[in-house]
Amino acid sequence: ASVKIMREEDMDPAKKERWVDFIGNPRQRRAALKMIIDIASFVRDESGKVLKDGSSTPASGESLVLIISCNEVGRILGRGGETIRRMEDDSRARIEIDKGEGRLTVSGRPEAMARAREMILAEVSHCKSADGTILKDENNPLRSGTGGAPMPGGKSSGDGGSSPFKVWVLGKEAGKVIGRGGETVREIMQRTGADINVERSENRDAGHAERLIQIHGTKTQIEEAFPMIVKDVTFARTEFGVAKSEGMQPHEADEALRMRGPGGSAAPLAPMMPWLP
Numbered sequence: 001a002s003v004k005i006m007r008e009e010d011m012d013p014a015k016k017e018r019w020v021d022f023i024g025n026p027r028q029r030r031a032a033l034k035m036i037i038d039i040a041s042f043v044r045d046e047s048g049k050v051l052k053d054g055s056s057t058p059a060s061g062e063s064l065v066l067i068i069s070c071n072e073v074g075r076i077l078g079r080g081g082e083t084i085r086r087m088e089d090d091s092r093a094r095i096e097i098d099k100g101e102g103r104l105t106v107s108g109r110p111e112a113m114a115r116a117r118e119m120i121l122a123e124v125s126h127c128k129s130a131d132g133t134i135l136k137d138e139n140n141p142l143r144s145g146t147g148g149a150p151m152p153g154g155k156s157s158g159d160g161g162s163s164p165f166k167v168w169v170l171g172k173e174a175g176k177v178i179g180r181g182g183e184t185v186r187e188i189m190q191r192t193g194a195d196i197n198v199e200r201s202e203n204r205d206a207g208h209a210e211r212l213i214q215i216h217g218t219k220t221q222i223e224e225a226f227p228m229i230v231k232d233v234t235f236a237r238t239e240f241g242v243a244k245s246e247g248m249q250p251h252e253a254d255e256a257l258r259m260r261g262p263g264g265s266a267a268p269l270a271p272m273m274p275w276l277p
Helices: 026-039 070-077 079-091 110-123 171-178 180-192 219-230 250-260
Strands: 002-005 020-023 042-044 050-053 063-068 094-098 103-107 126-129 134-137 165-170 195-198 210-216 236-238 241-244
Touching (some): 026 050, 063 110, 070 094, 070 110, 070 195, 103 110, 165 219, 210 219
Antiparallel strands (some): 063 103, 126 134, 195 210, 236 241
16 A cells, blocks of 8 residues: 655644555555554544554553643644654653643653653643642742742742733734744743733623733843733733823834833823723
8 A cells, every 4th residue: 555644744733643544455555554553652543533542551541631821832832843742752641732721631651641740840830730739830839739949930939929010902912912822922931031921811801802911020021021012912001001002103102111011110000991992
């Protein structure tokens, strides 16, 4: 039989599966399938039936479920699925991601799952188990399973108590901040060292036109992240007032960003009513 294999660059990094198409008579296709099953650790047919799952623990078939912020799914995937493939190679566990819910399912031998869990926790700022137990929370290290030890990026329990800088953008433009698969917000965090949490759309009040973005980090990290967050949106406000809007002249926009950004000197304004288009 002849074989056609899906290109790796066309693969969905969340599923990490590639199709293999056998061309030939039934006997040739059966022989080719047997050879694939012998060398691969996971195989399923086009109907979804699993033909082989060598990553599962034979004795119990148990898996580990971790819940992370949807904004941080990109940290686990990496560019083109690079990070998750490295985690699987290093841990020998299988990691599946539900990008819509931030749900990670880790399967494999106990030691492989433990190693994968450790690697996942090193990449995210917040993680909980399926039963709701907080395993890591950089914004409140005393709640974390790590007990306030220093977190990746140099943060410690002493840093976690500072208040985040809050920015509101239009709900319809939040995707510009997040990017495809969380790529944009992940890049901002990597470049500045700040932690950024974007409010999930289902957490907003009905009819509310804005979404809250919270920036955690040192003063310098926050000041570097803020202009990167508002660069591609048409409207942004902070607790100091409107920092960017379409009606502003260039000099007004520069002044507003300077005065109402994290390094500004404007006094906080009274809470604003939700902005409506």
